[in-house]
Amino acid sequence: MSSVIAGFRLVRAGWVLVREGVVAALPGDQLSGLPKLGWRVATMFTRRRALREQRSDRLAHAVARLGPSYVKLGQFLATRPDVVGNDIALELALLQDKMPTFPKAAAQAAVEASLGRTIGDLYHDFGDAVAAASIAQVHPADVDYPEGRRKVAVKVIRPGVRRRFNQDLESYFLAARLQEKYIPSSRRLRPVQVTETLAQTTRIEMDLRLEGAALSELGENTKDDPGFRVPAVDWERTGRDVLTMEWVDGIKMNDIAALAAAGHDLRAIATNLIQSFLRHTLRDGFFHADMHPGNLFVEANGTIVAVDLGISGRLGKKERRFLAEILYGFITRNYLRVAEVHFEAGYVPARHDVAAFAQAIRAIGEPIHGQPAETISMAKLLTLLFEVTELFDMQTRPELVLLQKTMVVVEGVARTLDPAFNMWKTAEPVVGDWIRDNLGPRGLLTDARDGLYAVTALARQMPEFAKRTERLSREIDHMAENGLRFDAETALAIGEAEARHTRSGRLALWVIALTLIYIAWKVF
16 A cells, blocks of 8 residues: 555655656656657657746746655755766755744654653743754754843744655665666665665754764864854753754855955865865765755854765765865876775776776876866766776765765865865865875874784684684585575565565556656646
8 A cells, every 4th residue: 555655745746846847847858669659659748838938947846746855855966966967956056944933832843752741841931933944943042141132043843744754765665676676777876775865864863962963073073174064052951853053153155255354365265165075075984964054153263064964975984085085186197096095995896907997097187187277077977987997886875975965065165265276275275185195104103003913803702703614614514415495484485575575566657657647637
C-alpha cells in the first residue's frame, strides 16, 4: 500500500513539473525516440505562462506548489552537480527556502514539549517569527542570564514536518529504484544511495541538537581565528525541536549597498571569507556547507558570522591531502603528480594508465595558465577535473562533490564583493601553510607517529584476530566438505522479500500508468 501511495505522490509531482514547464525547459532537442516523444508531450501540457519564464523561475513555481520537502530536495540536489549537471545545480541553488510562518502559539507549544518547561520559565519575552524556512522558523526572545538580560534567536521545528518529509521520501525512493532498474546508464550515479544520503541529511537537519553540536564544534575550531565566528549555543534551552543561540547583530552579506554604506572594506571581507573557508576545510576537515550570502552576517568590526549550520561537510586526512596536492600540482603545472595523487588515493582504478590520465589533466591546466589570475576560478577547475575523472571511471565521492559545490558558492560570494578577486593569491597562504605542515618534514613525523599508533593498536588486537582466523578456517573447511546451506527460515525470507519487491514494483508502475491516462482524459 505504501508503494501505491508513493506512486500517486510521484505522479502528482511529475504532473506539477510538467505543468510548470520544468520538463519543457530541459534540452529535449538532444533526445531521440521515446524520451523525445515524452518531452514533446510534456511541452504540450505546459502552462503558457511558464513557457515565457526562465528555467529557474519555473523551478521556483513548481517547488512552491509541491511543498517544503521539495525545497529541500532541490537544495540537496544543488550539492550534487554530478547527478543533475552543473547548470541545473546552479539554478537549484537559487531556490529560496522561504515559507509562510506558522502561529506563535504552535511554536511555543513545540518549545515547551521539547524542553519540558514553560515559555515563561525559559524566556523573558518570546516574539513573533522573523524568518521561516521549510523545516523551521526563528523567533527573537530575551533571556535573563546571571550576567544580565540578552537577546537570543530561537529556532523551532515546523509542526508536522517530519511526517511530511517521511511521506515524500517514500516517493523519492520509489523513483530512485525505478531509475536504477530501467535506466542502466544512471546506475553509475547510484540514485538509491543518493536518496539515502538525502534521507540521512534531512534526519540530521530536523534534529536541532545536531545543528547545535555542529555550531559548537565549528566555534571551538575557530575560536582563535581572526574575523570569523559562529553564534554561541544556549544548551539549557536547546532540544530536538528547538535551538536557542546568540542573536547576531550585523548586515547580511547579500546587502552589498548596506555593507559599503557602513564603511566595510569589501575586498578584505572577500579575502577573509575565502581564507576562513579553506582554513576550516584543510586544517579542521569540517566546514559549513551552506555558505550562501543569506547565511553570512558582517558585524560592525568586520567579523563574519555564519549561521544556519544544518548542512556541514567533513573531509578525512586523505581527502584533505588529495585536495591540497591537486591544487598545488595545478599551480606548479606538475600534472603527472596530480594524476598520481588520484591513483594513490584509490579514486581512479589502477587499470588505467597514469600518463594518459596526466594528459587529460594537462588539457584542464594549460588553458588556465594563459589567463589573468583574477579570472581563474578554483571552483571551475574542480568542476572540470571531476568531469575528466568520469572518463577514467572515478566513482562519485559525495564529500568532494559537496566541497566543490560549497566552493562554487563561496567563490561566487567573494566575486560579488570584489569583481577582480584573485582566488589563487588569496588561497596561497592557507594552502601553502597546510602543505608545509603536512607534506614537509613535520608532516612526515606526524605520519610516522600515526603509523606507530596504528601498529601498536594492531598488536593489541592480535590475540583476538588469531582466534577469529582460526574460527574462520574451521568454518571454511566445513563449507568445503558440506557445501553452503541456508536454513529454511532464511530461504523463506529471501523468497518473500523478492516476491514483495516484484509485486510492489509492478503495482506502482500500473498505478502511474492509470493515473497518467486519467490525467490525459481530463485534459482532453
